[in-house]
Amino acid sequence: MKNVLIIDYGTGNLKSVHNAIKRISEKQDCKILVSSSVEDLKKSTHIILPGVGAFESCLNGLIKTKVRGCLEEMVLGKKKPFLGICVGMQMLATKGFENGEFAGLDWISGEVKKINNQNNNLKIPHMGWNSLNFLKETAFTKRLLKKMKKKSTNDLSAYFVHSYNFKNKNTNEKVITTCYGEEITAMISKENIIGTQFHPEKSHYFGLAFLKTFLEQD
Amino acid sequence: MLKFRIIPCLDVDAGRVVKGINFLSLRDAGDPVEQAKAYSDEGADEITFLDITATHQRRRPMIDVISKTAEKCFVPLTVGGGVKNIMDIKEFLLAGADKVSINSAAIKNPSLINESSKKFGNQCIVVAIDAKKISKNWNVFINGGRVDTGIDAISWAKNIEKRGAGEILLTSMDRDGTKNGFDLELTSTISSAVNIPVIASGGVGCLKDFFDGIKLGGASAVLAASVFHFKELTIKQVKKYLKSKNINVRIDNLDKYYEK
Numbered sequence: 001m002k003n004v005l006i007i008d009y010g011t012g013n014l015k016s017v018h019n020a021i022k023r024i025s026e027k028q029d030c031k032i033l034v035s036s037s038v039e040d041l042k043k044s045t046h047i048i049l050p051g052v053g054a055f056e057s058c059l060n061g062l063i064k065t066k067v068r069g070c071l072e073e074m075v076l077g078k079k080k081p082f083l084g085i086c087v088g089m090q091m092l093a094t095k096g097f098e099n100g101e102f103a104g105l106d107w108i109s110g111e112v113k114k115i116n117n118q119n120n121n122l123k124i125p126h127m128g129w130n131s132l133n134f135l136k137e138t139a140f141t142k143r144l145l146k147k148m149k150k151k152s153t154n155d156l157s158a159y160f161v162h163s164y165n166f167k168n169k170n171t172n173e174k175v176i177t178t179c180y181g182e183e184i185t186a187m188i189s190k191e192n193i194i195g196t197q198f199h200p201e202k203s204h205y206f207g208l209a210f211l212k213t214f215l216e217q218d
Numbered sequence: 219m220l221k222f223r224i225i226p227c228l229d230v231d232a233g234r235v236v237k238g239i240n241f242l243s244l245r246d247a248g249d250p251v252e253q254a255k256a257y258s259d260e261g262a263d264e265i266t267f268l269d270i271t272a273t274h275q276r277r278r279p280m281i282d283v284i285s286k287t288a289e290k291c292f293v294p295l296t297v298g299g300g301v302k303n304i305m306d307i308k309e310f311l312l313a314g315a316d317k318v319s320i321n322s323a324a325i326k327n328p329s330l331i332n333e334s335s336k337k338f339g340n341q342c343i344v345v346a347i348d349a350k351k352i353s354k355n356w357n358v359f360i361n362g363g364r365v366d367t368g369i370d371a372i373s374w375a376k377n378i379e380k381r382g383a384g385e386i387l388l389t390s391m392d393r394d395g396t397k398n399g400f401d402l403e404l405t406s407t408i409s410s411a412v413n414i415p416v417i418a419s420g421g422v423g424c425l426k427d428f429f430d431g432i433k434l435g436g437a438s439a440v441l442a443a444s445v446f447h448f449k450e451l452t453i454k455q456v457k458k459y460l461k462s463k464n465i466n467v468r469i470d471n472l473d474k475y476y477e478k
Contacts, residue, residue: 015285015288015312015313015314016288016292016314016316019288019289019292019314020292022289023289023290023292052338052339052341052342053338053339054339117413120413122413123413123414123415123438124413124414125340125341125384125414125415126220127341127384127385127415127438128220128221128222128223128263128415128438128439129220129221129223129263129468130219130220130221131219131221148472149473150472155469155470155471156470157221157468157470159263159293159294161294161341161384162341163340163341179219180220199294201292202292202293202294202316203292203293204258204292204293204472205292205470205472205473206470206472207292208292209472
């Protein structure tokens with residue numbers, strides 16, 4: 001039985017993530033919890049960290065819930081499948097530069113920096129559907145394509161809304177990128193950890209297939 | 219490359235769609251939940267709900283509609299109409315809206331834009347501008363187009379960007395309902411005056427109007443209500459047409475594979 005925990009730390013549109021997980025797990029034995037309790041975190045099989053808002057306030061929100069220690073034990077120690085969405089991915093970085101300089105969780109080396117607006121030629125936030133560029137094949141992307149019955153990754157796009165870009169240090173941890181004036185990190189992956197800059201819960205069929213692939217991780 | 223968005227708009231009155239009477243294929247023609255789902259399955263990039271006669275008593279059906287829709291439609295959902303304060307915005311977001319559109323309240327109390335974008339993130343605060351040409355300028359109108367504020371639309375657009383709005387929903391009152399196409403002069407003037415996305419609205423009558431709104435108006439997204447409601451055009455048709463004109467739109471040919 002699956003036990004999906006959506007971490008509630010007082011920010012983000014948790015409802016849409018919850019709705020999407022509910023939709024794809026309808027016929028399965030799956031429990032979805034929106035919570036910030038250490039007990040629930042320990043019982044969970046899959047952990048999702050959503051995020052909408054500013055880097056610092058999200059991080060402070062997470063620290064206030066006092067789950068950080070337990071979260072690190074579950075993800076870095078017990079290696080439970082983990083998905084960070086949008087700011088939930090950005091928080092995994094070493095440092096964030098939104099409204100100052102702040103230390104992140106430092107699970108994945110890199111820095112989160114404002115998207116260069118190319119001398120005011122680019123509208124910020126980067127908002128809308130953008131094409132996905134798969135840099136490499138991983139076990140996850142293989143299963144994702146199979147699920148969508150796609151042979152190639154052409155034509156795939158996802159919904160983005162953000163003003164900051166996760167510039168990760170180790171290029172081998174970057175799986176998908178998109179382009180908006182500069183190269184934007186769209187998906188990162190390191191062992192049991194996945195992060196997406198796009199919102200799978202708002203990316204229609206592609207996003208639902210993505211979440212379903214995540215739920216099938218053991 | 220970032221795609222241009224096609225956004226169908228549902229005008230909702232007391233929890234029912236008021237324009238969609240020709241949606242025969244739907245179980246309930248006036249049910250916004252069914253319509254929103256049909257639009258998203260057809261390829262809508264976002265869905266917008268406008269509560270056109272928002273009053274306090276009618277707020278409840280709208281909240282129910284938002285939460286039921288959010289359970290079924292997995293593209294971004296914007297909700298507007300009758301938003302007066304931070305509590306209203308919070309209520310819509312908690313019900314499952316991804317963005318909230320504010321109009322009259324932003325004019326009456328501009329600091330609402332600062333407060334709400336700081337609290338919820340600027341990506342979810344859309345400011346709607348209803349503009350009408352008065353002599354040489356465009357003035358901002360409020361209260362559903364009934365009151366001329368005398369405020370210049372261009373300076374208002376710059377003002378709301380500075381205050382933290384994430385997007386502008388720009389409706390030309392001169393074109394709304396005419397089917398004569400977007401007011402391209404207005405759209406391109408506002409779009410080049412600000413550095414946030416502008417959604418063009420008001421006046422779509424044919425396929426070429428969508429193309430013009432993007433190409434000549436400089437809009438990041440185009441919104442239409444009646445051409446979709448009355449099935450004069452389908453979203454698929456619009457996207458296919460735009461693609462043939464080399465406009466970058468989302469056509470991913472995915473089916474409900476997640477169910478298998």
